Amino acid sequence: MTLSNAAARSCPVVARILLPDDANPSGNVHGGTTLKLMEEAGMIAATRHIVSSGGEANEESEANEESKGGTRAAALVRFDNMAFHQPIFVGEVASCTCDIIFASERSILVEVVVVAEDLSKAKTRVTNTGWLWYVPMVSTTADKKVWKVATGVPPVPMPEEEGSMKKYEKAKVKYEERKSSKQIGVGDGFAGEEDGANEDGSDFDTFKSQYTPPSEGRSPSESEQVLCQMVLPGDCGPGKVAYGGFVMKMMDNAAGCSAWRHCQTNVVTVAISDMDFLSWVRLGDLCTIRSKVVFASSRSLEIEVVASVSSVASNGEDTIVARGVFTFVSIGSDGKVRAVPKLKLENEEDMRHAFLGLQRYEAAKRARLKGGN
Numbered sequence: 001m002t003l004s005n006a007a008a009r010s011c012p013v014v015a016r017i018l019l020p021d022d023a024n025p026s027g028n029v030h031g032g033t034t035l036k037l038m039e040e041a042g043m044i045a046a047t048r049h050i051v052s053s054g055g056e057a058n059e060e061s062e063a064n065e066e067s068k069g070g071t072r073a074a075a076l077v078r079f080d081n082m083a084f085h086q087p088i089f090v091g092e093v094a095s096c097t098c099d100i101i102f103a104s105e106r107s108i109l110v111e112v113v114v115v116a117e118d119l120s121k122a123k124t125r126v127t128n129t130g131w132l133w134y135v136p137m138v139s140t141t142a143d144k145k146v147w148k149v150a151t152g153v154p155p156v157p158m159p160e161e162e163g164s165m166k167k168y169e170k171a172k173v174k175y176e177e178r179k180s181s182k183q184i185g186v187g188d189g190f191a192g193e194e195d196g197a198n199e200d201g202s203d204f205d206t207f208k209s210q211y212t213p214p215s216e217g218r219s220p221s222e223s224e225q226v227l228c229q230m231v232l233p234g235d236c237g238p239g240k241v242a243y244g245g246f247v248m249k250m251m252d253n254a255a256g257c258s259a260w261r262h263c264q265t266n267v268v269t270v271a272i273s274d275m276d277f278l279s280w281v282r283l284g285d286l287c288t289i290r291s292k293v294v295f296a297s298s299r300s301l302e303i304e305v306v307a308s309v310s311s312v313a314s315n316g317e318d319t320i321v322a323r324g325v326f327t328f329v330s331i332g333s334d335g336k337v338r339a340v341p342k343l344k345l346e347n348e349e350d351m352r353h354a355f356l357g358l359q360r361y362e363a364a365k366r367a368r369l370k371g372g373n
Helices: 031-051 060-065 162-179 199-210 245-261 348-373
Strands: 013-017 072-085 093-103 110-117 124-139 145-149 224-229 266-272 287-298 301-310 321-333
Touching: 013 031, 031 072, 031 093, 031 110, 031 124, 031 245, 031 266, 072 245, 093 162, 110 162, 124 224, 199 348, 224 245, 245 266, 245 287, 245 301, 287 321, 287 348, 301 348
Parallel strands: none
Antiparallel strands: 013 093, 072 124, 072 266, 093 110, 110 124, 124 145, 224 287, 266 321, 287 301, 301 321
């Protein structure tokens, strides 16, 4: 079958059957496994879009002058609107479909939707959705050992359908806001702290004065987790840069360990905050993930996760490459969501994290109520 246009070429379906190695003891597929699958699909869609015009959108740019005849590929720099709607179980087939929502000169936004299929019952359901931002990378040497961020991303045609237009406008506003804030990282206006929470001095003082330590519960320090892994060839794509899904899976695994330490029950990922990749993770780097619980409501908890890398070139000094907040819920033996232990705040840092977590929690509640009206 011949694909007639770039849009069709940018919408792959990546599918695989989920095996016992992909799941936790209760049979739910790990969130990190799903994230890795989504990133793989998004990378394919973004790369197809990048090469669809051969980089002709901006022939005069220095990057494109260097990349004529060079190899192009997409690299993940940010994801947002990541939601876990329903669990996926062992034995089901997970399929990812992609749609190019928005493109600037140096970035591409891909919407990835995951559908789980129960083959025995011929039933499907949407389990995950997310927006993933990519930038084009181009090899600048014949041996493809040197890669850099390029420009000249093909434009996305203005959508005609109302739902697609709303997504396009939302993405454009988000892009312009982040670009105007000068939060520039490896991509095009995508770097910085997580969005949606600001620390107001007077509100924080009120929060501290009203806080009463619970008689029972666990402290953030009791949930601290550190995972380390060397980046190997199988973890990397073009330019010996690690796939974003590799880092995302490690971060979810660490967050799950912290959630378990706090709840000591089966736990599942339900959401992830907007997150930027501030620098590349490369072959041979030592990737370290640190996580701990920073906020707990009655039914959910937030885990802050920080990814850093060190290398021979850095003399072992850690550089932060990503930071995000993962939301988990506790699942009882009956498979239902149960209450989580309260969080005992021990110091000023714990207080600040919990205050920002409360702001995020209340903002999410307001958004849900607004969406229901």
